[in-house]
Amino acid sequence: MKRCILVILDGLGDEFIPDLKGTPLEYINEKLETLNYMVKNGIGGLHYPFKPGIPMSSDTAHLTLFGYDISREYSGRGYFEALGANVEIRDGDVALRFNFATVREDNGKLIIEDRRAGRISTEDSKILAKDLQQALLDAGLPVVVKNTTEHRGILIIRPEKNELSWKITDTDPHEINEPILKSQPFEGLSPDEHKAAQVTANTLNEVTKIAYKVLSEHELNKLREKKGLPKANAILARGAGKAVRLTSFKEKWGFKPAYVAAGALYKGVARGVGMDEIKVEGATGTVNTNLEAKVQGVIRALERGYDFVFLHIKAVDNLSHDMKPLEKAEFIAKIDKALKPLRELDDVVITVTGDHSTSSLRGRHIGMPVPILMWSDRIRRDRAERFYEDELVTKGGLGFIDGINIIPLMMDIADRVMEYGLRPSPKPVFYIGATGEPLKI
Ligand code: ZN
Ligand code: ZN
Numbered sequence: 231m232k233r234c235i236l237v238i239l240d241g242l243g244d245e246f247i248p249d250l251k252g253t254p255l256e257y258i259n260e261k262l263e264t265l266n267y268m269v270k271n272g273i274g275g276l277h278y279p280f281k282p283g284i285p286m287s288s289d290t291a292h293l294t295l296f297g298y299d300i301s302r303e304y305s306g307r308g309y310f311e312a313l314g315a316n317v318e319i320r321d322g323d324v325a326l327r328f329n330f331a332t333v334r335e336d337n338g339k340l341i342i343e344d345r346r347a348g349r350i351s352t353e354d355s356k357i358l359a360k361d362l363q364q365a366l367l368d369a370g371l372p373v374v375v376k377n378t379t380e381h382r383g384i385l386i387i388r389p390e391k392n393e394l395s396w397k398i399t400d401t402d403p404h405e406i407n408e409p410i411l412k413s414q415p416f417e418g419l420s421p422d423e424h425k426a427a428q429v430t431a432n433t434l435n436e437v438t439k440i441a442y443k444v445l446s447e448h449e450l451n452k453l454r455e456k457k458g459l460p461k462a463n464a465i466l467a468r469g470a471g472k473a474v475r476l477t478s479f480k481e482k483w484g485f486k487p488a489y490v491a492a493g494a495l496y497k498g499v500a501r502g503v504g505m506d507e508i509k510v511e512g513a514t515g516t517v518n519t520n521l522e523a524k525v526q527g528v529i530r531a532l533e534r535g536y537d538f539v540f541l542h543i544k545a546v547d548n549l550s551h552d553m554k555p556l557e558k559a560e561f562i563a564k565i566d567k568a569l570k571p572l573r574e575l576d577d578v579v580i581t582v583t584g585d586h587s588t589s590s591l592r593g594r595h596i597g598m599p600v601p602i603l604m605w606s607d608r609i610r611r612d613r614a615e616r617f618y619e620d621e622l623v624t625k626g627g628l629g630f631i632d633g634i635n636i637i638p639l640m641m642d643i644a645d646r647v648m649e650y651g652l653r654p655s656p657k658p659v660f661y662i663g664a665t666g667e668p669l670k671i
Contacts, residue, residue, distance in 0.1 A: 231662065232606060232644035233537040234485070235528060235572065235580045236636075238295070239565060240288060241547030242584025243276075243600040243619065247555040247591060254559035254590065255601060255618040261563040264570045265582060265603065265617040272605030274614040274621070275628025277636060279586050283597035288547070291585035292499045294633040296540075297482060306396035306471025307495070312386065314498025315378045319473050322389045324396050324430050326470045330355055330381045330462035333442070339409040340442060340464055345402070346381040347462035357450055358462055359383055365444040366437060373437055378494065385467055387433050394472070395419070395426035401438050402466035410438060410464060434467060441465045478504035483637055484646065484663030485538035490527040492519060496542045505540060515544040517561055521568035529571065532578075537664055550588035558590050579606040579643045581636060582617075599623075599630060606643050 242255070250257035259266070279291040280300070289307050290300050298304075308325035312318075319325050332344040350358075359377035366373050374386040387394060397416040403409070413434045415427030442464050445451060451461040479487045481504075489500035490508045492515035497507065510527040512520030524541060531539045543565055549558040572580055583602035586595050601622050603614075612627030623630075631639070638661075641647050646662045648654075654668055661669045 231537075231646050231666065232577045232579050233532055233539075234640045234644055235532075235539050235541065235575075235578055236295070236640070237541045237569065237580065237582040238292070238543070239546045239562065239582070239584050240542065240544045241550045241586060241588030241595065242562075243587025243596075243598055244550065244555065244558070245587070245589050245591060245596065245598060250555055250559065253619050254555050255562060256620065257555075258559035258563050259616050259618050262566045262617055264566045264573060266615065267573065268580065268582065268605035269603040269617045269622075270615045271611065272603055272609050273612050273627045274601070274603045274617065275626035275631060276599035276619070276622055277583060277602050277628075277631045277633050278599050279633035281597075282599070285595035285597045286586040287595070288585055289495055289499055291633065292496065293503075295583075295585060295636055296479060296499075296503055297634055297637045298476060298503070299634070303474065303476055305474040307469035308384075308396065308471030309473050310471065310495055310498030310502055311469065312384050312471075312498070313501045314494030314496070315376070315384050317374070317376045317384045317386065319386060320388070321473050322394060324387045324394045324398075324470050324472050326385045326387075326434070326467040328383050328385050328465045328467045329402065330358060330377075330383070330445075331464045331466045332460040332462065333410065333464040341409055342403065342406050342464075342466070344460050345404075345406060345466060348460040350381045350459075350462045352377065352379055354450060354454070354462065355381060355383065358445060358448060361448060362441055362444055362465075366440060369436075369440055371433060371436060371440070373433065381462070383465075385434075385437065385465070387430055392429045393426045394430040395423055396430075396470045396472040397423065397427045398431040398434065398470050400466075400468035400470075401434060402468040404468075410466060413438075413467070430470070438465065438467070474502075476503055479538070480504055483538070483641065484661050484669045486536050486664050487538040487540065488531040488534075488536040489540040489542070490524050490531070491515075491540070491542035491544075493542065493544045496544070500540060500542075506536070508539075516548065517545040517557075519543070519545065521565055525568050525571055529575070532575070546584070547588050550590040551593050553590050553593045555590035576607070579604065579609075579640050581640055583636070602628065602631070602636070604628070604640065604643060609643055
């Protein structure tokens with residue numbers, strides 16, 4: 231049985247960029263020595279992370295790529311954000327991400343002037359979060375407020391008499407010059423679920439109100455105003471999520487899994503499915519991340535006996551959101567160089583792909599399929615020799631696959647799948663675990 235490495239370059243796929251006369255991958259292709267080597271000696275194609283034409287968020291896309299059915303097993307982003315930020319989340323809690331923001335009052339509405347309060351420092355946010363936490367406790371609200379980096383934080387709502395639901399809308403309108411929204415339950419919930427969502431939304435709306443009052447009068451904000459800095463006088467919440475017990479990746483696929491990632495959300499998703507963290511110096515989730523050290527982290531994980539390693543590289547997506555296609559292309563070339571040591575590994579199946587496509591023309595996620603390659607020393611090969619969208623669709627032997635089938639395909643190449651119909655146990659068995667025993671699924 232071979233070991234598996236899944237490399238995800240966040241937001242890898244793109245669309246035609248007139249200035250580059252192609253996608254970023256196509257433009258930079260001549261420089262992609264490692265990726266071209268792998269696809270030439272392996273197999274390529276494209277995958278739809280979920281369904282054609284549906285732009286995916288990173289958390290839902292990663293879960294699908296790990297083989298989870300998000301239509302049944304997903305319960306909001308906030309859970310993974312909280313896990314990734316090391317904020318304790320208990321069963322029944324609802325977690326949201328929040329920003330400290332600058333608002334002005336206008337006809338009884340709080341209008342957003344700056345969604346990040348001038349990218350307030352982590353030190354200032356820490357002071358505000360601590361005092362806001364105290365004020366909310368004094369008001370009898372069952373919540374936890376934790377700042378993370380700069381203007382960002384996590385808000386946890388704890389259940390008291392009533393159950394809570396994550397199916398509530400954001401208070402963050404995601405635009406400036408718009409009012410803070412009132413959170414409300416999703417449409418179409420059952421009466422019980424609607425009640426739970428209403429309780430949750432009411433608490434969040436109360437938190438929003440108290441936060442404005444407390445933060446507006448806070449000494450630190452008066453000081454910031456004197457210094458000409460925007461006040462951080464409101465919080466904007468989004469992405470409610472509830473703790474969910476997912477079948478662990480180990481139980482599902484029989485691997486001993488580890489991950490190398492820097493972004494909080496990706497750590498959260500990997501932790502949520504029970505992968506172990508391989509800590510890497512200098513991994514930042516930005517363009518300045520230490521790519522070589524991350525790749526060494528993958529190799530270290532294999533040496534320690536892990537047989538599945540997930541490597542996540544975030545900044546490809548950041549550059550797409552910033553609409554910098556040239557920089558995106560150049561960063562992919564840097565990653566390509568850093569991945570080279572993986573070619574020297576024995577007994578591995580390597581997949582390189584993205585979690586979704588992100589258009590660096592439109593600055594947002596799009597529903598177009600994502601380039602993928604699989605490489606191993608023994609694998610069916612195709613005629614694809616270069617790693618970019620058009621080559622993969624015209625010559626890729628994988629064709630179009632669903633994101634949820636990536637792990638099973640890797641496992642088949644790795645000799646970890648039993649022939650359909652063999653029944654060594656009363657339960658249907660397909661996958662073979664790390665010990666060589668069939669998995670009961
Ligand atoms: Zn993503
Ligand atoms: Zn993105």
